Amino acid sequence: MTDTTAKPALPDRLSVNPRSPHHVEAIFEFDIGITVNGKERFDVEEYCISEGWVKVPSHKALDRRGQPLMITVKGTIEAFYK
Numbered sequence: 679m680t681d682t683t684a685k686p687a688l689p690d691r692l693s694v695n696p697r698s699p700h701h702v703e704a705i706f707e708f709d710i711g712i713t714v715n716g717k718e719r720f721d722v723e724e725y726c727i728s729e730g731w732v733k734v735p736s737h738k739a740l741d742r743r744g745q746p747l748m749i750t751v752k753g754t755i756e757a758f759y760k
Contacts, residue, residue, distance in 0.1 A: 685708055685759055686702070686704050686705055688705065688710070688757045688758070688759070689702060689705070690726060690727050690728050691724070691725065691726040691727070691728075692705065692710075692724065692725055692757070693723065693724040694706075694722075694723050694724065695723065695724070698724065700724065708759055708760075709759065709760035710757060710758070710759060710760065711757070711758050711759070711760050712725055712732060712755065712756070712757055713754075713755070713756045713758075714732055714751055714753050714754070714755060715753040715754050716754070719732065719734065719751075721734045721735065722734055723735060723748060724748070725755055725757060726755070727755045727756070727757060730752055730753060730754065730755055731750050731751065731752045731753075731755070732750070732751050732755060733748040733749065733750055733751075734748065734749050734751060735747070735748060735749070736748070736749050
């Protein structure tokens with residue numbers, strides 16, 4: 679099976695939130711994987727490879743708009759297509 683669709687290059691910074699200026703709709707047509715310090719994370723909302731951080735939602739805390747608070751996790755970040 680050959681992949682005839684060209685996958686766009688993954689940017690240095692990407693966000694899942696469509697309201698963010700770092701959201702790129704074309705990339706989310708494909709499955710993306712993110713590893714932090716060698717372990718794959720499935721709850722990443724935003725990442726920046728050059729600065730070495732990802733933002734993940736907290737489990738219980740909410741902001742004043744009812745959205746989960748984001749926790750910044752620092753380390754070695756790798757993004758890849760699955």
